[in-house]
Amino acid sequence: MTHRTRFLALACAWSALVLAALLTGPLALRDRLPDPIATHWGLSGAADDATSLALFPLLPVVIWVVAAAFAVGVGWSGKRRSHRGTAAALLGATGVLFCGITASTIAANLDRLDWHLAVLPVWHVPVILAGAGAAGLLGFWLGNRGPDEPAEQGESSGELPLDPAKRAVWVSSANSPVMLAVGGGALLVAVAIAGVAMWRSEPMALVGAGPALLVSLVVSLFATARVHVDERGVRTALGPLRRPVRRIPLSRNTAARVASYRALEVGGWGYRLLPGSTAIMLRGGDCLVLRLTSGRDFVISVDRPDRGAELVNALLAERVL
Template sequence: MTVAAGQTRTPLPHRGRAIVLGAVLPALLLGGACALVLSWRDRLPDPVAVHWGISGVDRTGSFAELVAPMLILGLATLVVTATLSIVSGRSALNRRMIVGISAGMAAMYAVLLVGMCWVQLDVPTAEQAGDPGATIALGLLALAVVGAVAGALAGSDPPQAATGELPADAARLPLGPTETAVWIRTVTAARSWLLWTLVVVVLAGSAILGVLTGQWWLIPILAATAALVAATTSWSVRVDARGLTARGLYGWPRIRVPADEVERADAITIAPFAEFGGWGLRTDVRGRTGLVVRKGPAISIQRTGGRVVVVTVPDAERGAALLNTVAVRARTPMPDGGSSSGGPLA
């Protein structure tokens, strides 16, 4: 977003938390895991197990072959996510996502690195190494728990009410002095049937794999993932006197833009992959927060603090116009002092 001449771009909120949770904590997790497995080097067989199949260990190799891939992946991920944690995160949603991914991924790699070595401690030969199934399950659990906690601790956005006038060229919905309105639309992911087909195939495959290997933990983890996917395939978007609110299938996740923080809203056209690198709750290289479930019309909202939110939704022109209207009213109270949300728009 371009800052007008004479305006000062506000500093990133909660930057200290973002650095600690998104860069320092992941580095400590990976560094601690690396130090621990190095201290175990003399207690591991030579060669070590580096791959497991349905019937157990099916490939052996050097200690470096076991440790290096996980460590390289972890460090490469850390470089990207730690950098994003430090230089981005102007909005709470972006900050929570980036910090949560950074800490969660580091925790997962740390658990996997330690676990793959732990199942081989003090065994005479690599072929006698234990089953790593529990390690993988713990790694995924660490990803979810550590990521969720780090994201929750990343900090909320402080209230930042707009002080300037809404630009004259921002479209508005004509309403009488005491008239109010509500605009509600539902947006569903394009080709959601294809996504659900993939989910069913993956769940069926995990059940079969569970029968063959005894790794039943795959089923609840993938079922939880399917439930999360369902939450983001259909959204209800509402604009009323309070601003814009978008809710997922279960009422969560939720995105809210208060009317008094809207600097302007515009109807635009979005190409999800080209602009956001995919679909879902996203952030792009410009720091925009995107609720991007399909190609086409969207409402782009410029918020105070240099934040931008993009929501793909049908009838974006009217939704943006009403949002601009309620943003003006949030700066100038109604004559009767009321804040009724009024009747729905067709």
Template sequence: MPQSHPASVSSRRILVAVVPPVLAAAAVLATFLSVRDRLPDRMAVHIGGGGHADGFSGQGSFLATALGVLVGDGVLFGALASWIRTNPGVQRVIAVIGGAVAVLTGWLIVAVLLANTDVADASSVTLPGVRAALAFAAAALYAAVGWLVCGKAEEAETVSGPSAGAGRLPLGDFETAGWTRVTGSRVLPVTGALVAATGIVVGFTTGWLPALPLLITGVPMALLTGARVTADRRGITVTPSLAPWPRLNVPLERIAEAGHRTVNPVRDFGGWGYRARPGASGIVLRSGDAISARLTTGSEFVVTVDDAATAAALLNTLADRERRTAAGG
């Protein structure tokens, strides 16, 4: 069978992310126009844990918010899927998530509109749990179908490895040295705050159950403002700036060679934070210079930090010494 051209596969993934928000927005608008004369002026827009309305909004503001969320979903995930097309595995995940979120959101918005139809008092509106369950089921079904439509990443995701020389620092046999820097992220705190704020909005308008993943993701992300990176006889150690845990360590015996290279978080790893993809993993908090360690397993470990060349040179010297010691030299 003929294989799909990578460009056509990439375009399919972008469509998987963009088409559902467009169709969901059209369905919401069509539903609203068809029942507008049967909706109360003061609509119930949030159904509490007991299945009864406890949040209200005008028709116009509800429609504007709903369409804005769906259009924003399409723009955000469509742009990400387009920008990250050089990383097919991550592009596939982003496309499926964006489409599934749009299906879930659109389904719930239509369900809220129908629940408000022909209701004299908005406070009496209820939304049975089965309708929410159907929304999640529809999103899961779309995610499964979208995953298949996106296709496999035919082009293997390879590890680029260090792009700059694997130098050494001159150290005597009995000398020791350490290197440490603090690296930070401007994107993570802002993104985390936006995700957490979105979770609060979803909680008040849709329900706290669908908002929980956003809050669980957003709050820690907002607090992850930086990390301390250390290169010494223990290898590479990365610790959050504001807390002693969680700490990540790559020991010297696992490092075959260290260098440094430029890393783009989105294009290379699909985002910020602790990232992993086939053949590579690491702590990616910003764009720019990064320690790039080729491990004995053949994979790559990266940490974005300033002065990465010095850290890499020290790691190479210490790793060489470690190997000589282990060999009895």
């Protein structure tokens, strides 16, 4: 069993376990809970709003199913262990968060004759958040174990000959599991806020979903890159719409190579500007590094960067001849 297959099995088992917990608690204790049930609390812990007992588990279940499906998809489709680690972190943190919120709400309402009498202990909040954070860290540690999936076998990375009668082109791509997870998480927050607003018939509360939705769109649009190398130079298109585009003419390149970078080495994920280099960092590992005529390095995290570096160097050598 590969690490990728093991991740899929454990992720599906965890997803099913959390789903069962979210449904079993309210159903098993429904005779000891008021209807409606207190679901919103003031700063003092006193209940100030309630929801039908039948609808109480609906929102966390829907959000959990969407979040789990997203995380499992990221971990299974990604070939790098960082994909599995990010997905496992999202599964762990989100699962513990929703289970903690559900358990805390049930405990505050248990054996109360009316939802107005429910009181939420203030210490529940930091304990739940700490538990979710710990579960996220544990999930990342467990998911990040083992090697990356083997890359598809291609041609050798020796000297690249060019045929004058043909046009040489190299195209590759990469995606950022971290940015995709952030974008997906922000989208879930926006959906949750919108759902609560509609649930309570408060249209003005929909405004609160705007910032989360904006973060989701911006981050998701810059979470993927497609790199194209030909005789004109190197073109990097970001996002599913292939916009914006960063073009580096061949005349501005002096050499190309492959080097391994971690995100923190270039200042984080996304488009980064440092004193001696510029980077489009979507995930750690081997990157295409262009040495520019200005003396700066341009770093692009992309799959199979060795082939891109070979073509850039071959095109530069051809210009010298």
